[in-house]
Each structure stands twice: as C-alpha cells, then as structure tokens.
Amino acid sequence: MKKLHLALAMVAGFAVHAANAQALDGTLKKIKDNGSITLGIRESSFPLSYLDASQKPIGYHIDICNAIVDAVKTKLALPKLEVKTQAVTSQNRIPLTVNGTVDLECGSTTNDTSRQQQVAFAPTTYITNVMMAVKKSSGIKSLSDLNGKPVATTTGTTSVQLIRAHKVGQGVNFREVYGKDHADFFLMLETDRAVAFVMDDNLLMGLIANSKAPQDYAIVGESLSLEPIAIMLRKDDPQFKGLVAATIGSLAKSGQLAKLYTKWFLSPIPPKGVNLNVPMSDALKAAIAEPNDRPKEAYAAK
Incomplete structure (x- = not known):
C-alpha cells in the first residue's frame, strides 16, 4: 500500500510540474489563500466513497481525490496543506460545489449535459449500469x-x-x-x-x-x-480543471488508475473484507485509454 501511495504522489507531482509558473486564480487561489482544500465525500457510495468502521472516508474516488490533493500540494508548494472533508448527499452535492463549500466532490455523480450547465467534471473514472436491487x-x-x-x-x-x-x-x-x-x-x-x-x-x-x-x-x-461517473468541481475554472485532468490522465497512462480499480473492485475491501468482483467494463477501459469528460448522452448516442 505504501508503494502505491508513493507512486500516486510521484504521478501527481509530474502532472503539474510544467504548470508551476502559472499565476493562480479560481479554486487554486482559494486553496492557497485558505491553506486548505475541502473534499465532498459520500457516506455510503460503495466502493467509490464511503465510511469505514472508524468513520474515515475511503474508496476508489477518495484515493483518486487524494492523488489530486498531492498534485495541488506540489503546484502550490504547500506540503502541509490541510485536507478537510464535508459529507454531501445526492440532493446537496451540486449546490455545495457551486457555492465553494467543497472544492472536489469525490462521490458517485453521473456526468450529464444538464449538470454540466452548473458544474464541471473530471475525466470519467467509472462507468455504471443503472439497475434495481430487490429481495429474491x-x-x-x-x-x-x-x-x-x-x-x-x-x-x-x-x-x-x-x-x-x-x-x-x-x-x-x-x-x-x-x-x-x-x-x-x-x-x-x-x-x-x-x-x-x-x-x-x-x-x-x-x-x-x-x-x-x-x-x-x-x-x-x-x-x-x-452512465459515466466522475469527480465534480466548479465550472469555469480552467486552471484547476486542467490540473485535475492532468493528474487523472497521468494516473491512467501510468497504470495506477487500473491498480486502484483492482484494489476497490477486485479485492477484499473494508469493513467486512468483501470482494465485489466486478471486472472492468470495456466502456471504462476505453475511457481510461482516452481520458475524457464526455456526458452520458454521448454514450447513449453510440
């Protein structure tokens, strides 16, 4: 696990190295001025973002957001950047992103054209099928x-x-x-x-x-x-979105994103050590091979 975390940090640092001379604005300026970044987390979005037995946020998207945080630390030269978390729900996640309460929404949000009118999305990191659970x-x-x-x-x-x-x-x-x-x-x-x-x-x-x-x-x-699922961020902030996209693109190219997928979907996970055993879909393989923020309507059109 330590090796994976080190690799993520190295990838995150590489993703923003070339942009370090750029003047700050938007979310990055806000983070620099406040000395903190706030992650919007979900409490029961297995295995993307949820709470473990000690009420600590964990999951596939939490790990990806932590890699983005590492990239922000490198970009801003803030090794002691404070990382705050804010629980969000399906109902309030967009307003809390729009109004600046959270800087990254690390949950389980579908990227669609209507939501793109209010917020921006990172490149797709999961693709889901919407179905129904019932009692047998x-x-x-x-x-x-x-x-x-x-x-x-x-x-x-x-x-x-x-x-x-x-x-x-x-x-x-x-x-x-x-x-x-x-x-x-x-x-x-x-x-x-x-x-x-x-x-x-x-x-x-x-x-x-x-x-x-x-x-x-x-x-x-x-x-x-x-539906393409992606980390959400504020709209009209190209500098921050560029850093987020570069970080996820580097994770994808280096193979670290695939390793994180294996960790959360093909291995035992907390709190009960259950293995969901969900192989990566062809659609997600394609999205990782060519990172993009296309909305779900683009998938429906195919």
Whole structure:
C-alpha cells in the first residue's frame, strides 16, 4: 500500500510540474489563500466513497481525490496543506460545489449535459449500469413487475426519470419513496417499505455485500442507462480543471488508475473484507485509454 501511495504522489507531482509558473486564480487561489482544500465525500457510495468502521472516508474516488490533493500540494508548494472533508448527499452535492463549500466532490455523480450547465467534471473514472436491487423472495424480475408498488431511489439522482423513460417502464404506475442517501433507501428495501431500490449497479453491489443477509438480494431487470461517473468541481475554472485532468490522465497512462480499480473492485475491501468482483467494463477501459469528460448522452448516442 505504501508503494502505491508513493507512486500516486510521484504521478501527481509530474502532472503539474510544467504548470508551476502559472499565476493562480479560481479554486487554486482559494486553496492557497485558505491553506486548505475541502473534499465532498459520500457516506455510503460503495466502493467509490464511503465510511469505514472508524468513520474515515475511503474508496476508489477518495484515493483518486487524494492523488489530486498531492498534485495541488506540489503546484502550490504547500506540503502541509490541510485536507478537510464535508459529507454531501445526492440532493446537496451540486449546490455545495457551486457555492465553494467543497472544492472536489469525490462521490458517485453521473456526468450529464444538464449538470454540466452548473458544474464541471473530471475525466470519467467509472462507468455504471443503472439497475434495481430487490429481495429474491419478491419475485420481481422486470420494471413491469413494479406496477402499484413502492420503489426507493435517492433524492437528487436520475433513477426515477430513467424508469419512466424506459420503454418497459412507461405506463408502470409505481409509487416513489424518497430519502437522503443510499444507505437509507437500502434500509427501506430491507424493512419492506419498498420492493425495489433503483441505483447504480456498483452501489447496489456494495450495499448488498455489506448487508445483514446478502444472499437475500438480487440485482435484476432491464439496464436503464450506461452512465459515466466522475469527480465534480466548479465550472469555469480552467486552471484547476486542467490540473485535475492532468493528474487523472497521468494516473491512467501510468497504470495506477487500473491498480486502484483492482484494489476497490477486485479485492477484499473494508469493513467486512468483501470482494465485489466486478471486472472492468470495456466502456471504462476505453475511457481510461482516452481520458475524457464526455456526458452520458454521448454514450447513449453510440
């Protein structure tokens, strides 16, 4: 693990070396003036950003954000830069990024054209399928089985719109049940207040794997959307976005991004040592080979 952290730091330093003479503005000036950077973290977005048993933020996107922090330290010559964290939800993550409360949102946010009107995105670092988790005993296999039933999804996500837009979901009269975050909604599924939880497949896998009875659940139904997931930052800040993009590009080119993927998706992870065993998709391999911030609409058009 120490070797991986050292490698990430070296890559981050290399990514910004050529830009060190540039005058500061935007987020980098804010960080320099404050002597701190604030990461927006999620509390239950397995395995991208979540809390371990000691309530410390960990995950695939946390590691990537830490590499970006190392790049910022190098750029600003601030080895003792204070790193703060701020828990965010699907509902408040964009406002807290826009208003400067968080500098990097290191969660599980889909990059789409509507959100690009408000914020900017780093190059894609994960691509997910939106599906639904159910109890096996429910007999639910398809969106068509949801008619008249309560369906949980997290406030501020695109899941309900995706159900209604899907040809199988059109005309299905399900009842929406809302709450603040993923763990809350999975609890609704566990306690039978909802018959399905619609969300990114990796988040569903993580919640199921860390539940009290993983064998009771299944991920079923139609794929609602292929969505690029990326770290979020403020819009109209080319200097900071350039540093973020250069850092992730260097991680991708050096192979460190693939190693981080293996660490979080193909190895035992805290808190229970569960291995999600999710091989990297062809779509993500392509995104890593050619780092980009294309929105989900570009994937739907293919």
